[in-house]
Each structure stands twice: as structure tokens, then as C-alpha cells.
Amino acid sequence: MSSETQKILTTDGIPLEESLKKAEKKNKIKAFLLVCPLLLFLVITYVFPIGDMLFRSIDDRMVTNMLPKTYKAMEQWDGKQLPPEEVFEGFYLDYKKLVEEKTFGKLATQLNYEKNGFKSILKKLKRKITKFEEGNYKEQIMAVHKRWADVEYWRALKRRAPAYSYSKYLKGMDMYENEDGKIVQVSEDRRIHKILWVRTVEVAFFVTVFCFLMAYPIAHLLATLPMKYSNLLMICVLLPFWTSLLVRTASWMILLQQQGIVNDFFVWIGLVADDNRPEMMYNKVGTYVAMTQILLPFMVLPLYSVMKTISPSLMRAGKSLGGTPFVAFWKVYFPLTIPGIGAGCLLVFILAIGYYITPALVGGASGTLISNHIAFHMKSTLDWSFASAMGLMLLTGVLAIYWVYNKLVGVDNIKLG
Amino acid sequence: MPKNEQFVRFDKVDKSYDGKVLVVKDLNLDIAEGEFITMLGPSGSGKTTCLMMLAGFETPTNGEIYLDNNPISNIPPHKRGIGMVFQNYALFPHMTVYENLAFPLRVRKVSKEDADKKIDKALSMVSLSGFENRMPGQLSGGQQQRVAVARALVFDPAVVLMDEPLGALDKNLRESMQYEIKHIHESIGVTVVYVTHDQGEALTMSNRIAVFNDGKVQQLSSPDKLYEEPVNSFVAEFIGENNRFSGQVTDFSKDKCKVKLNDGSEILANPITVKSSGEKTIVSLRPERALINTDEKMENNFKGKIEEVIYHGDHTRVRLNLLGNNDFILKVPNSSANMEIKLGNEINVSWNSFDARALDPK
Numbered sequence: 211m212s213s214e215t216q217k218i219l220t221t222d223g224i225p226l227e228e229s230l231k232k233a234e235k236k237n238k239i240k241a242f243l244l245v246c247p248l249l250l251f252l253v254i255t256y257v258f259p260i261g262d263m264l265f266r267s268i269d270d271r272m273v274t275n276m277l278p279k280t281y282k283a284m285e286q287w288d289g290k291q292l293p294p295e296e297v298f299e300g301f302y303l304d305y306k307k308l309v310e311e312k313t314f315g316k317l318a319t320q321l322n323y324e325k326n327g328f329k330s331i332l333k334k335l336k337r338k339i340t341k342f343e344e345g346n347y348k349e350q351i352m353a354v355h356k357r358w359a360d361v362e363y364w365r366a367l368k369r370r371a372p373a374y375s376y377s378k379y380l381k382g383m384d385m386y387e388n389e390d391g392k393i394v395q396v397s398e399d400r401r402i403h404k405i406l407w408v409r410t411v412e413v414a415f416f417v418t419v420f421c422f423l424m425a426y427p428i429a430h431l432l433a434t435l436p437m438k439y440s441n442l443l444m445i446c447v448l449l450p451f452w453t454s455l456l457v458r459t460a461s462w463m464i465l466l467q468q469q470g471i472v473n474d475f476f477v478w479i480g481l482v483a484d485d486n487r488p489e490m491m492y493n494k495v496g497t498y499v500a501m502t503q504i505l506l507p508f509m510v511l512p513l514y515s516v517m518k519t520i521s522p523s524l525m526r527a528g529k530s531l532g533g534t535p536f537v538a539f540w541k542v543y544f545p546l547t548i549p550g551i552g553a554g555c556l557l558v559f560i561l562a563i564g565y566y567i568t569p570a571l572v573g574g575a576s577g578t579l580i581s582n583h584i585a586f587h588m589k590s591t592l593d594w595s596f597a598s599a600m601g602l603m604l605l606t607g608v609l610a611i612y613w614v615y616n617k618l619v620g621v622d623n624i625k626l627g
Numbered sequence: 628m629p630k631n632e633q634f635v636r637f638d639k640v641d642k643s644y645d646g647k648v649l650v651v652k653d654l655n656l657d658i659a660e661g662e663f664i665t666m667l668g669p670s671g672s673g674k675t676t677c678l679m680m681l682a683g684f685e686t687p688t689n690g691e692i693y694l695d696n697n698p699i700s701n702i703p704p705h706k707r708g709i710g711m712v713f714q715n716y717a718l719f720p721h722m723t724v725y726e727n728l729a730f731p732l733r734v735r736k737v738s739k740e741d742a743d744k745k746i747d748k749a750l751s752m753v754s755l756s757g758f759e760n761r762m763p764g765q766l767s768g769g770q771q772q773r774v775a776v777a778r779a780l781v782f783d784p785a786v787v788l789m790d791e792p793l794g795a796l797d798k799n800l801r802e803s804m805q806y807e808i809k810h811i812h813e814s815i816g817v818t819v820v821y822v823t824h825d826q827g828e829a830l831t832m833s834n835r836i837a838v839f840n841d842g843k844v845q846q847l848s849s850p851d852k853l854y855e856e857p858v859n860s861f862v863a864e865f866i867g868e869n870n871r872f873s874g875q876v877t878d879f880s881k882d883k884c885k886v887k888l889n890d891g892s893e894i895l896a897n898p899i900t901v902k903s904s905g906e907k908t909i910v911s912l913r914p915e916r917a918l919i920n921t922d923e924k925m926e927n928n929f930k931g932k933i934e935e936v937i938y939h940g941d942h943t944r945v946r947l948n949l950l951g952n953n954d955f956i957l958k959v960p961n962s963s964a965n966m967e968i969k970l971g972n973e974i975n976v977s978w979n980s981f982d983a984r985a986l987d988p989k
Contacts (some may be wrong), residue, residue: 527719
């Protein structure tokens with residue numbers, strides 16, 4: 211095309227683009243070196259852990275590596291009837307090795323996730339395995355416990371054969387791959403994760419709404435009051451922000467408990483009877499109240515920074531042109547604050563959806579969220595791959611919300627300050 | 628229909644923000660229908676406060692404001708039907724030009740066709756036809772200003788208030804907008820109350836000017852009278868340039884008085900505020916009223932030494948040392964007759980006693 215002929219040259223005859231690149235090179239290197247520490251920090255503290263988490267959530271090599279001979283033999287097994295002798299022999303050899311290395315406990319834990327009851331029969335097998343005679347391992351193993359003769363357990367074992375699996379994700383959605391390889395829902399009474407997901411989104415949504423309703427007037431006042439009052443108010447907004455999260459949550463516990471200050475006050479003004487104090491903690495109410503208070507500054511600050519830039523003469527213009535105060539507010543002021551609303555809502559929602567400490571302390575059973583469940587699996591059941599899977603699902607959910615939000619409001623319209 | 632001479636009336640209006648200081652003191656002001664009146668004064672003189680009280684954003688502490696004989700102190704701004712042009716335009720940044728202009732019509736429930744007609748008319752009046760779909764941010768300062776004017780006029784208000792609307796524009800644009808606003812006022816005959824601290828703007832645009840200082844109207848008159856016949860030394864000093872001599876009245880008659888200056892010489896002056904001999908006074912004389920080397924017979928003739936000459940193109944500014952006043956300014960038209968104006972020369976300066984106004988000593 212003609213672009214070749216139109217290439218602009220500098221006075222020295224070097225193409226302009228090259229010359230520019232050369233001239234800018236030093237600055238670019240400097241700029242890169244300046245951001246380098248941050249980049250490294252992000253890679254180390256953000257990209258690696260998330261990558262590791264993603265990997266962990268699908269990594270199922272532990273069982274595969276523990277039972278190599280078993281799975282080799284299982285390749286020929288169709289899974290319809292009890293596996294042939296070779297499988298039993300392989301399993302015997304693998305398991306014996308694990309017992310000698312004293313790492314069979316991990317296998318028991320892992321297999322028990324797959325099917326309840328594995329732990330006890332593996333323990334029983336461990337005790338008997340030293341006395342096994344050579345040959346005919348099928349009979350010997352089946353003799354240890356009748357469940358070893360149940361084809362379901364062998365199928366469960368086979369399901370753990372692949373080195374990578376998405377079964378944790380299915381579990382997070384209350385689903386599993388049944389014996390026929392179909393993805394089905396778990397029985398109704400065991401669908402706990404669904405309840406948690408719905409509750410988490412619900413709590414995050416309402417906390418965002420409450421925060422918005424409370425923060426809007428505060429931010430407006432902050433933006434319009436004369437300096438000396440607005441500074442004071444700003445400190446009032448930020449003071450809780452500077453206090454430890456735990457302290458704030460604990461103070462809510464003092465306020466909201468059944469013998470707490472709020473309840474005492476209700477009894478004192480005669481709103482409730484002394485023997486009929488409402489429960490405001492260890493349920494959703496406590497979670498709502500405490501989380502709204504804690505996340506409020508995240509809504510106030512973006513709103514404030516946007517409102518600060520709106521000239522008061524705009525409202526006056528709206529009124530002088532004949533709009534009632536409400537019309538002037540709704541048609542003029544409110545649309546101009548949307549970037550702040552967007553930023554605040556997104557911030558609060560994303561923070562709320564992964565909130566942990568507050569629901570853990572004041573949430574009780576009906577107020578715990580998905581994050582508490584993740585922590586539970588991290589700390590108590592030690593099923594890290596499941597915790598990772600749920601963490602990633604949460605992350606995906608947030609990204610999806612961000613995407614929808616971008617489509618609706620437009621990220622360009624967000625103003626964080 | 629006879630013109631209402633008291634279309635807008637400030638009646639003994641006081642305003643205080645903190646209960647200690649009066650920002651506006653005992654303001655009495657009548658504005659006739661269709662008049663272009665300017666409130667002129669230095670910042671902090673109370674002129675904007677008056678405008679805000681008229682618009683309804685401030686309430687008078689005492690007294691009452693009447694619009695077409697109806698008291699309006701208790702009417703909220705949106706029911707007053709007064710158009711307003713703000714200093715920083717106050718266009719709604721999220722609406723197009725069309726929507727900005729449609730706002731006052733929509734809240735008045737004007738039908739779409741009527742509104743379109745009015746918006747067309749208003750935009751063509753400020754020569755911005757075809758800009759309907761632009762956002763305010765895409766317009767230049769002058770264009771935004773025109774939109775603001777069009778928006779204040781589109782709903783046919785009886786009174787339009789303008790609060791230093793040209794303050795943010797550069798000099799050339801400001802001057803052309805002054806004429807434009809003046810022409811719009813003449814063509815539609817709306818009552819305009821205009822606030823500015825720029826005396827040039829006030830003089831070119833207004834029917835009458837109210838000079839504010841210290842919360843009070845110092846003088847209310849037409850531009851020419853204000854310039855030629857200031858009633859006190861503040862107005863004389865604030866409007867245009869003037870040469871000042873302070874001294875004491877030694878001889879007093881009905882239309883002439885003799886003023887003894889601090890250096891001992893005596894000049895004849897026109898007594899405006901002085902009432903008797905013995906009073907202290909400041910005599911104010913416009914630079915263009917003093918002539919050099921003239922053949923005309925004038926009552927005051929003195930010699931002055933040229934201290935500074937500044938060339939201004941069409942005229943030359945000459946600073947003289949005259950009668951002990953080192954800051955006596957003369958404006959000499961540039962013509963070949965005035966070649967002897969050189970630094971250090973002595974020249975004859977004369978003026979009539981009528982033009983030397985003996986005012987309050989302040």
C-alpha cells in the first residue's frame with residue numbers, strides 16, 4: 211500500500227517511528243523499572259497464589275500416585291461387576307506399600323470424601339494386610355469387610371483414577387457425577403452449598419442497598435457542609451475505619467446480644483417485654499447490621515468524591531428553571547452522582563460477597579456465608595482442593611458481576627475518587 | 628399597556644448572614660418593566676446577595692421584595708418564574724443542549740410541539756441553531772454561555788437575572804457577548820437584572836446602573852449620568868478614572884465654590900455634596916475634561932510638569948505633577964498638534980469649574 215511510500219523520515223533520514231522509539235526507549239525502561247517492584251509483588255502475592263489455587267482445585271494426583279498399580283489394572287475393568295483379581299492384587303501391593311510408609315491415612319481421608327465408609331474399611335484392611343498370604347487377594351480382601359465386596363466402593367475408587375478432575379466444582383454446586391458418569395444433583399436434604407450461595411448473594415445485595423441508602427445523605431452532607439463541619443463529619447465516617455475490624459465486630463456483639471445494650475434499650479422504652487428479647491445476633495440480622503456499618507465508608511467515599519465535583523449552582527439552576535426541589539434533585543443531581551453510586555455499589559458488593567470475619571463472629575448458623583464455609587474446609591476438614599474450588603467459583607461470580615455491571619453502567623462511568 | 632415602573636421592587640430590604648453584619652442595608656430599588664438594570668460594585672458589596680434574594684435562594688432578613696406588586700419572599704424559587712444565568716453557566720452536563728433547554732419547558736408541562744418551537748426560537752436567537760444534540764462539554768465557553776442565556780429565556784420569564792455571566796470569557800468574546808445580550812434584551816423586551824463588577828460592561832449594556840458599596844446603593848442612574856455626574860467620591864473613583872484633589876472649601880456660592888488645596892493654591896469647583904465653606908472635600912475631575920494649551924477661556928488654569936508619557940495608540944496618557952498632585956492624569960488625543968508632550972516639559976492645563984466636582988471627603 212501507499213504507507214511504504216509515505217513513511218516520514220527525520221532530517222537525518224531515519225524513519226520517524228524508529229527515531230521516536232529510540233528517543234523514548236530510555237524513558238520506557240525507567241518507567242518499567244519504577245513499576246517493577248509492584249509488578250513483582252503482584253505476581254508473587256496475587257498471580258501465583260491464584261494460579262496455585264486453580265491448580266489445587268482440579269489436582270487429583272495424590273490418589274492416582276498412591277495407587278499406581280491398582281489404576282493400571284483397572285484400565286481393563288468395565289466397572290459393571292466386581293473387578294478381576296489383577297485389580298485386587300494391584301490394590302494389595304499399593305496399599306501395603308502405603309502402610310509400610312505410614313501414609314495410608316491420607317488415602318483414607320481422600321477416598322472417604324468420595325464415598326463415606328471408606329475410612330473404616332481401609333483401617334480394617336490395614337490391620338489385616340500384614341497377615342495376607344500370597345495369591346488370591348480378591349478373596350482375602352473381601353473377607354476383611356463385606357463392603358469390599360460391594361462394587362460401589364470399587365467404582366468410587368475408579369472415579370478417582372484421573373489425575374485432574376472437576377468433581378470439586380460439582381460438589382460446590384451440590385452436584386456430583388454418578389456411577390453412570392452423569393452429572394446429577396445431590397439429594398434435596400444435602401444441598402447446603404446452594405443455600406450458602408444464595409444467602410451470600412442475598413446478604414451482599416442487601417448490605418449494598420443499606421449502605422447506599424445510608425451513605426447517600428451522608429456523602430451529600432459531607433460535600434455541601436462548610437469545611438469545618440464537613441471535616442468533623444468526615445472524621446466521624448473514617449474513625450470506625452481506623453479501628454480494628456475485630457474490635458468493631460466485637461462491639462457489635464456487645465450491642466446486639468440478647469442481654470446487650472440495644473435490647474436493654476428496647477426493654478427500657480417498653481418496645482419489647484423483658485422475657486421476650488429479640489435475637490439480633492447469631493442470625494442474618496446481626497450480619498446485616500454489622501456488615502453495613504463496617505462497609506459504609508466504602509460507599510461514602512466514592513459518593514463524596516463525585517458529589518464534591520457537582521457545582522451547587524446546578525441545583526439552583528434546576529430550581530430557578532421551575533423544577534421543584536425533588537425534580538431538580540432527581541433530574542439534575544442524581545444522574546450526576548451515578549458514577550459514584552456505581553463505584554460505591556461495586557466496591558461494597560464485592561467486599562461483602564467475600565466477607566469473612568463479621569459473619570463468622572455474629573452470623574451464627576443462619577448468618578454464615580460462603581467465605582465461612584471455605585474457611586471451614588481450609589481449617590477443619592483440610593479439603594483444600596474443595597476450598598480452592600469454591601474460592602475460584604466465588605472469584606468467577608465476582609468477575610461475572612463485574613462484567614454484567616460493565617454492560618449496564620459502563621466501567622468508564624465509575625469514579626473511585 | 629402602560630409600563631409598570633415598579634415591576635420589581637425592593638422595599639427596605641436588609642440582609643444579614645450571621646446576625647452581626649448587614650450585607651445589604653435598607654435597600655430600596657424600583658426596576659421598571661423591560662428595563663436592563665445592572666448592579667455594579669466591588670466584591671462583597673452585596674450585589675450578588677440582592678440577586679440571590681430576588682431569585683429566591685436567600686431570604687431577606689427584613690423588608691419585602693415585590694414582583695409585579697406581589698410580595699415574593701415566601702414563594703420558593705421554582706415558583707417565581709424568574710430566569711437566571713449563572714456565573715459558571717450551570718448547564719446540566721449530562722443533558723444535550725436540547726434537553727437543557729427543554730428542562731424548564733418540561734417541568735411546566737409544555738407540549739412537545741410547542742417546546743420544540745420555543746427551543747428553535749431560543750437557539751436561533753443566540754445563533755446556535757443546529758447545536759441541539761451537542762453536550763455542553765463539547766461547546767466552547769462562549770457557546771455554553773449562549774446556551775445558558777437561551778435556557779434562561781426559553782420559558783418566557785418576566786425577569787431574567789444574570790450573575791456575572793461573562794466573567795469566565797476572554798476579553799474579545801466578552802465584548803461581543805455584551806452586545807449580543809444587549810440586542811437580545813432590546814428585541815424581546817424582557818426585564819434584565821445584571822450583576823457585574825466590570826464597569827465597562829455595566830456602562831455599555833445597561834439602561835440604569837445601581838452602584839453598590841458597603842451594602843448600600845451609592846447611586847442609581849443612567850450610565851452617562853453616572854460617569855459624568857457621580858454623586859459621591861466612591862462612585863467617582865469606582866467608575867472610570869478621575870483626578871482627585873483634597874482640600875477645604877473657603878468660599879461657597881450656589882453653583883461654585885473655592886477650594887483651597889493642601890499646597891496652598893485655590894481652584895474653582897462645582898459643589899455637589901459640600902454645603903458650606905469650611906468643609907473638607909475631595910474634588911474630582913475626569914482626565915478628558917482637562918485640556919492642554921487650549922484657546923478656550925476656562926476658569927482653572929495651571930502649569931504642570933510632565934512626569935510620565937505612555938503611548939496608547941489612539942491617545943497618549945500623560946502623568947503630570949500639578950498643584951501638588953503627582954498623579955494627575957491627562958488623556959491627549961494623538962495628533963500632530965501635541966508634539967511638545969515630552970518628559971520634563973511644563974504645559975498649561977485648564978478645566979471648567981463645572982467639571983470639577985467637589986464631593987464628600989470620604
